[in-house]
Amino acid sequence: MGKRVGMEVAIAASEAVALCNIDVAAVYPITPQSHMAEHLADIIHDGRIDAEFITVESEHSSISACAGASATGARVYTATSSQGLMYMHEILPIVSAMRLPVVMGNANRAVSGPLNIWNDHTDIMPQRDSGWICMFAENGQEVVDMTIQSFKIAEHPDVMLPIVLNIDGFQLTHMIEPLEFPTQKEVNKFLPPRKPFASLHPDNPISMGCFNTPDIYAETMKAKDTALHNSKKTIVKIWKEWGKQFGRTYKPVETYRAKGADTLILTMGSMGETASIAVDELRKKGAAVGLVRLRLWRPFPLDELRAAIKGCKTLIVMDRAISFGGAGGPVGTEIKSLLYHDKGRPRIVDFIMGLGGRDVTVNDFIAMVERAKKKKDETYEYYGVRE
């Protein structure tokens, strides 16, 4: 491993990209992703890596440029946040349908309106059904590691799908913390050059992603769904390889003191670390509370979740987004649906909290565990929101 260094996580994300031998980056800056965009532009401008930085006029263009570049066989990266991701929305399912292994860092931020630049997961949830692999990092080290892993997973011949890595805006992007970088040699060993299944070239004209009539569109969509489900096997395999080479293990569903717990808190992203301190405090008082963290959101790791929550009586889902007018937060709603038929499934309490940068403290997690105990039904609830 390289040296342990102190670095802002947004800068570290771009340093990780620089280790991955990318060919093209097309990034439009937006708070709180800006330092990622600026630093990657610096790296390429300074000639530290041999890549093209396409300056674009919008995120719609950045993701379109990425799609085009990726279709030529290039290794491609982009990063965005909030409104930028919303603006990409139209192109996202095209990238996945064309099976283009674009890697994107998303600095999670609330969506307008009203304008709010702070962290929550309301930007990524509307992209849920775009056919991208969707992961969440918990800390800076995971941002570095998962950025590098993402290229290998996305480009694997059994996957060939784009990946969005969620990096909580501010909570992670603006944090200076200690990190370990693998050396260039180690990354080269882990990450082979991309070998595209098909690519655009003027000498060998082909068509990609053009047109489907009703007699084939459904089959194409089913194939995409199957590909996304199947990708989990390769994701797990590559995470194991990473663990072997670098000693840090990655699983679709991570657990902390979950064994024997009758109550489990479920989080995604950077909240997990603070929640783990709440678990320690509750355990000290004798409460059988543990933590489950979804690293993988798409494809949804149902088997792993079932194994992680086995025997627990109450599952408290922390949702940092809302499905307006629906049955609750996107994560809570989905987990309720997936476990509906499971005999002896836990009672699922879905809290919507931490919206638009509202801080979620150790005491907040403890208060939600207390509230969940008293709650009689499984309807979703807002935590810490004034009437």
Next chain:
Amino acid sequence: MIEIRWHGRGGQGAVTSVEMMALAAIEEGKYAQGFPAFGPERRGAPVMAFNRISDTPIKIRSGIYRPDVVVVLDPSLVGLVNVTEGLKPGGVLIVNTIKTAAEIRNKLNYKGKLFTVNAGRIAREELGVPITNTTMLGAVLKATGILKLEALKAPLEERFGKMAGRNMTALKRAYKEVKTAEAA
């Protein structure tokens, strides 16, 4: 774990202070976080920035509400912003000021541990600008003993290049000139 809250004004480099502090701590083999008060910042407006420093890995990612140490970079913030808010009993307040400790205590109705230094003058004399973010690092090191002076050398050099030497001189002067006024 020690938690530090820095008060400054937009443009005075409070974020650079927490960056230097975190990098120096990590350089020493410790664990650290440095982060701004998240959000848009305007030049001249009161701003905050934060540090956590620990001998063991830091897992907490929520804000700092009960700091062990409060640092005030800009003298005009005393009495304008509630700088002692949440300061732990036994905590330390470190202020850049030309006033006496008694005057600061009186203005803030504060009885805890207090350190004062005329960092503005040091910065003007050593750096030629009244920006005290690096100078005040010296006062913090003296008041808390949390890091060695030498640990700041590498981060300052990385950040300021040939200006690093003058920043280090200012920092060392603040280390020497900061005055203790034990709990009243």
